[in-house]
Amino acid sequence: MALAASTTLSAPAQSVTDVFTNADFVKHVSEQVGGELKSFTISGPTTAAFTTQTVRTLPTTRMPDIVKNFIGTTLTVTQNESWSAPAADGSRTNSIKLTVAKAPIAVSAVQKLTADGQSTLVALTGQVTSGVPFLGEKIASAAEPVIGRALNLQATLAQEWLNTH
Numbered sequence: 001m002a003l004a005a006s007t008t009l010s011a012p013a014q015s016v017t018d019v020f021t022n023a024d025f026v027k028h029v030s031e032q033v034g035g036e037l038k039s040f041t042i043s044g045p046t047t048a049a050f051t052t053q054t055v056r057t058l059p060t061t062r063m064p065d066i067v068k069n070f071i072g073t074t075l076t077v078t079q080n081e082s083w084s085a086p087a088a089d090g091s092r093t094n095s096i097k098l099t100v101a102k103a104p105i106a107v108s109a110v111q112k113l114t115a116d117g118q119s120t121l122v123a124l125t126g127q128v129t130s131g132v133p134f135l136g137e138k139i140a141s142a143a144e145p146v147i148g149r150a151l152n153l154q155a156t157l158a159q160e161w162l163n164t165h
Contacts (some may be wrong), residue, residue, distance in 0.1 A: 003109055006123040007155045011162045013090035013115040016122065017046050017083070019158045019165075020094075028161070029154050030056045038076070049085040053078065076101040090115035096126065104130045122155050 009016050019025050023040045030037040035058035044050030055078050082095045091114045098107035109126025 003107070003124060003126040003128060005155075006121060007159075008116075009120050009122060009155065009159050009162065010118065011120060011159075012118055013086065013092060013113045013120045014047070015162060016113055016120045016158065017086075017092065019161050020154070021046050021050075021052055021083075022161075025158070025161050026054055029157055030058075032153065032157060034059045034061070046083070047086070050083050052081045052083070054081075055079075072102075075103055087115075090120075096124075106130075122158075 011019075021042055023037075023042075026040050027037040035056045038055040038057060040052070040054050042050060042052045055076065057074050057076050059074055060072065078099050078101070080097045084093045086092045091112070094111040094113070096107070096109040096111055098105075098109075100106075106129050107126060108129075109124055111122065111124045114121040114123065
């Protein structure tokens, strides 16, 4: 199933990058959805190419029953990100891979931060897949809106964070 979302944040691309990779912000996002941040690591300075890994637990209360039947009341999500170095104007690309422990769901997405002066367009496209024979497409289509909403929430919370920090 396809993911697509975009929003404009009123901050330069480097500021948006710094928020998305701030451990306190990542913890805040996890808590806003009723989850818990287990670990967050970053390799390299955010002014160059770098990678991050986020591991969090999330409740399955908002997921369809077909998903809850496979994974129970919580799930552990590992999010690996590979950020490009910024272009001359500050724009950059972030390749995102999500895996869910004990669940047949994987997400592969690309997040583009396009600089526009003091604003940044954050656009995300990707795919949700499931490897379960016969039910895989149904599981992926059930998980897609939940994952899409979570990724959109990150952008909304980022603007609030930028406004208050």
